[in-house]
Amino acid sequence: MDTQRSACEEAVKRSSEMLRNLPTEDNWTEFERAYRACGARYYKIYYVTGKLNSSQDLTSSYVELFDAEKKLIATAPVFKRSGNRVEGALSHLAGLRSLDLAA
Amino acid sequence: MIEQDLNELENKSTYIIREGKLKFSKVAALWSMGKDSTTVLQLSRKAFMGKVPFPVIHIDNGIDFPETYEFRSSLRDEWGLELIVAKSEIKNELSGFSCCGENKTKALQGVMKEYGFEALIVSIRRDEHGIRAKERYFSPRSKEFKWDYKNQPLELWDNYASRLDEEGHYRIHPILDWNEIDIWRYIEREKIPVNPLYFSESGFRYRSLGCTHCTVPVQSDASNVGEIIAELRVSTSEEREGREQDKEKEYVMQKLRSLGYM
Numbered sequence: 001m002d003t004q005r006s007a008c009e010e011a012v013k014r015s016s017e018m019l020r021n022l023p024t025e026d027n028w029t030e031f032e033r034a035y036r037a038c039g040a041r042y043y044k045i046y047y048v049t050g051k052l053n054s055s056q057d058l059t060s061s062y063v064e065l066f067d068a069e070k071k072l073i074a075t076a077p078v079f080k081r082s083g084n085r086v087e088g089a090l091s092h093l094a095g096l097r098s099l100d101l102a103a
Numbered sequence: 104m105i106e107q108d109l110n111e112l113e114n115k116s117t118y119i120i121r122e123g124k125l126k127f128s129k130v131a132a133l134w135s136m137g138k139d140s141t142t143v144l145q146l147s148r149k150a151f152m153g154k155v156p157f158p159v160i161h162i163d164n165g166i167d168f169p170e171t172y173e174f175r176s177s178l179r180d181e182w183g184l185e186l187i188v189a190k191s192e193i194k195n196e197l198s199g200f201s202c203c204g205e206n207k208t209k210a211l212q213g214v215m216k217e218y219g220f221e222a223l224i225v226s227i228r229r230d231e232h233g234i235r236a237k238e239r240y241f242s243p244r245s246k247e248f249k250w251d252y253k254n255q256p257l258e259l260w261d262n263y264a265s266r267l268d269e270e271g272h273y274r275i276h277p278i279l280d281w282n283e284i285d286i287w288r289y290i291e292r293e294k295i296p297v298n299p300l301y302f303s304e305s306g307f308r309y310r311s312l313g314c315t316h317c318t319v320p321v322q323s324d325a326s327n328v329g330e331i332i333a334e335l336r337v338s339t340s341e342e343r344e345g346r347e348q349d350k351e352k353e354y355v356m357q358k359l360r361s362l363g364y365m
Binding site: 043 | 163164165168169170172173176190192193299300303304305307308314315316320
């Protein structure tokens with residue numbers, strides 16, 4: 001069990017690093033697979049600026065993922081790149097619940 | 104908050120939806136997965152024997168709540184919705200509302216052009232904001248998506264304007280007369296599925312839903328529809344107090360809306 005858990009934590013760590021370096025659709029898909037296998041349950045988003053007026057505001061922001069015990073398991077960007085486009089990527093977190101609202 | 108007769112509201116709204124489907128060959132409905140637009144989809148099912156007979160469009164800037172995306176998938180499957188996702192990019196500031204305004208309007212313009220929609224069913228209510236109180240049930244928009252709020256068509260005896268000029272389109276507003284508590288009472292009566300973000304687990308919930316950046320929760324212990332209705336019966340606060348875009352001056356909001364911002 002401990003071996004399985006550390007293997008899945010490693011996979012999440014590896015895929016989130018790849019995602020932070022290169023937030024493409026493929027890397028988001030890989031990260032999504034990893035965090036779901038590792039039992040992620042909650043998210044918390046940090047927007048680093050007050051206004052969201054440019055793509056830079058989005059690329060500076062990030063999201064943390066937590067398991068059922070509310071232990072931090074990964075940090076990820078909130079966007080993805082597709083060519084020259086910058087888009088929000090929170091659809092990849094569908095199924096997770098906000099940590100701020102959790103009981 | 105006044106509680107209106109739900110049967111009368113439903114009858115009028117289903118009439119408006121059917122009129123829209125009759126007058127325009129290509130109709131779609133905007134769906135934000137909020138309580139109002141989901142209620143309009145239920146009214147559409149009522150109007151057309153259990154089915155939503157037109158596509159539903161989600162204008163997606165990619166930063167909606169994960170719960171919203173989950174809800175979108177589950178209701179799309181449960182109700183057999185024909186879902187079109189129009190992705191909007193977050194680009195550099197032009198108007199101060201680039202995230203919700205210009206960029207989302209551009210995304211909508213793109214999907215309207217691609218599919219050739221002549222009319223959009225939009226779930227606004229007059230009680231939400233002073234600007235929306237000026238709307239008509241069938242409200243024309245120009246080719247540039249502009250709204251001439253000073254020169255709106257008459258709507259007498261349930262006759263609605265529908266003539267299209269210069270490649271414009273119409274916005275159809277079936278729930279203009281509803282207020283917030285009517286929506287929740289209807290949700291309760293019809294057992295309409297709603298986004299779980301409306302319900303409190305820890306002393307906070309969302310009373311109005313936008314995206315993760317511009318929406319803040321309100322203090323509330325209401326954990327189900329019945330408790331929300333009870334809360335609204337004694338509430339003195341505004342529905343959209345948690346929405347950043349509404350904090351701008353009314354004049355600015357009207358100007359943006361007249362320029363095509365939804």
